[in-house]
Amino acid sequence: MVGHKFSQSQLKASRALLTRGAAALVCSAMAACGFVPRDEQPASAAAGSDVGSAKYGAVNAVNAVNAVNALNALNALNALNALNALNALNAVNALNALNALNALNALNAVNALNALNALNDTNLFSALDGQLGPGIDLGDGTVASADTLPTKDLSQLTAQQIDDLCPVPAFNSQQKDAWVQYALPKFMTLGSTFEKLVYDSDSPDLVLDAYGNAQPSYRAGDDVIVQSDTLPPHRLFAGYAIACGNLAVRPLFLAPAIDGQAWDDHLLRSYESDLDYICLKFVDANDGVSKWFCGAGNLGDGVTGVASLNNSPRTFLLNSFKWGDNIWNHHWEFPAGLGSISARISPDTQTGFAHDYAWNMNPNDFHADGSSKALDYIASVGVKTATNRSGVNISPYNTHNLQDFWASNPGAVVDSLAMAQLNPSEMNQGEVEIRGCAAGNPSLCFHYLKYADVASDGTMGGAPGNADFFAVINLSVGPWYASSNSVCSWRADWNLTQAPSKVFSSVIDWSANLDGSNAKVASLFTGDYRVAVNLASIETERCPSWNLCEGSTQTGAHDAALFALDSDQTPLSGAVRFSYSSKLPCSAGNAGNLCQGFLCGEPVAMQSIDGLSGDWWLCSGDNCATSGDNWQLACRNQTDCVITMADTNVVVVRLPTAVRSQYLANPTNLSNAYANNAKASPVSLSTPK
Secondary structure (H helix, E strand, O other), X not given: OOOEOOOOOOOOOOOOOOOOHHHOOOOOOOHHHOOOOEOOOOOOOOOOOOOOOOOOOHHHHOOEEOOOOOHHHHOHHHHHOOOEXXXXXXXXXXXXXXXXXXXXXXXXXXXXXXXXXXXXHHHEEOOOHHHHOOEEEEEOOOOXXXXXXXXXXXXXXXXXXXXXXXXXXXXXXXXXXEEEEEEOOOOOEEOOOEEEOEOOOOOOOEXXXXXXOEEEOOOOOOEOEEOOOOOOOEEXXXXXXXXXXXXXXXXXXXXXXXOOOOOOOOOEXXXXXXXXXXXXXXXXXXXXXXXXXXXXXXXXXXXXEEEEEOOEEEEEEEOOEEEOOEEXXXXXXXXXXXXXHHOOOOHHHOOOOOEOOEOOOOOOOEOOOOOEOHHXXXXXXXXXXXXXXXXXXXXXXXXXXXXXXXXXXXXXXXXXXXXXXXXXXXXXXXXXXXXXXXXXXHHHOEEOOOEEEEEEOOOEXXXXXXXXXXXXXXXXXXXXXXXXXXXXXXHHHHOOOEOOEEEEEEEEOOOOOOOOOOEEEEEEEOOOOOEEEEEOXXXXXXXXXXXXXXXXXXXXXXXXXXXXXXXXXXXOOOOEEEOOOOOOOOOHHHOOOEEEXXXXXXXXXXXXXXXXXXXXXXXXXXXXXXXXXXEEXXXXXXXXXXXXXXXXXXXXXXXXXXXXXXXXXXXXXXXXXXXXXXXXXXXXXXXXX
């Protein structure tokens, strides 16, 4: 693929999507509808919540959470999860004419119906234009996979039907003798034309004016303004989005209506609240009714999605791309996803660390030294999405504050929480989570001192000095990736470099003891990163090439118990171990066994540490001790074995190859062997830390 720089021209006009009447809406009082738009913001900390002995407020150790980067995250259902039904719009009869989800071919030219009511790219402020480099021109010959939809009116389908019958928009590119697939999230890739919706006729409802005269409640040409007790006045705009496959639709956007401000006297800025809700119309799977669903968020610059190399994903960010006659150059960000990166943190709550849903890396803003945060934003997108699941606790940092301190004070014991308060508007090194420590809640009491995960300099492939695949955000990896090719191919798939890191001594671990008496060494990136992240001490790895089961994070970890027996079924101490620590505990039922927790779909890697080869037998389910039905030979005559975790507990037993035939002939012997040796004290073996 050859990247081209092209002008950000207005979308061409050749196809009328809606009639004038179709762009009309009828204003409705929303207060009675009880509409509470989905904003995805986390619940506020309760009054009197955990405060450490050094009087750090509970927000002081607020951790960041990552956004998922996998093809299933590109589906319509993921967008729907961020939306709530907008009942007021669903009650408006005139909306029947607004076929905004009646799809059209994304390659055909699209345009605003009325230039007088449209904001196009000349009215958009781009924070990243200087950083994103050239866009690409796909031309007219590039098409995505065809859909099998029963109708092109997507508002008559559920999100699940759209996911099942209409593929993710994607295109392939040959680079460096390899094929890379670029895939776009459904409904989130946007153009730069937004058309204000107005009434096409006077209201049939009359109200009395100040003089007692009956007047229509609104006039033809008036702006549609919606509001409720929970939603301030907003105008409605119709935009353009790539829906799925080769189809485009017109989602609605809500824009705050500010007193005394004309609708077109300011730019529509990315990463601001100028457009703060997106609305899509689907059939509600719960009741079979087609409804408008709206969710909070913000407009973002460029086009972002997933680049896959042999099914191994990374995030890309394009300035724009031209597909057929149309230019696509924006995307939508939800608060719990990429929107958290640009979300600002008010000075009175800044602690020197990212919050759960606010990183304070808005590309429209500047650091204290006057430099732009644009590269920090791009790097944050890269490191946040280098994952296999959502909701992982990570600590991003864009300073070298602890490293710099130790350069002048080698060996000093550092209070990283106090150090961060010296530079509170940035993301600093050495975060420790203490919100749940006093209450004994381990899910909110841990540290980020041990596992340097990934780092980025904020550049992208194709930029000067960056020979990576086109538009893919730069990443380098920490020590775990460099030593774990057998269970995570992601680093090798993309030929990622290992970033320099170092183990420093030492940082007060407030999560171990709130009196500050415990200190730990800290493993931190030390190179020229723009943003780096450390993984929480309680989290299993984020390897993006792992294909975890859908919902595995919600269902939690399952047990993998490991045994080594001799030919007489006697347990062998110190014979086997897990190849890496998942950091996930097993259930109480496996106390005393060599056992780790793993997420469904996660690799379970085991190895012999006594140098012996053997057969590795696997059983999944709850009847491993009572039936031979679920036992199978997973690895033959090997010193190591890798299986994929099932959506249930599993047991693995290494046995000598000489006795293979007797277990193949009678698998019940395996269940007896497991029943006789489960929870036996000799198998409490060492595991990598």
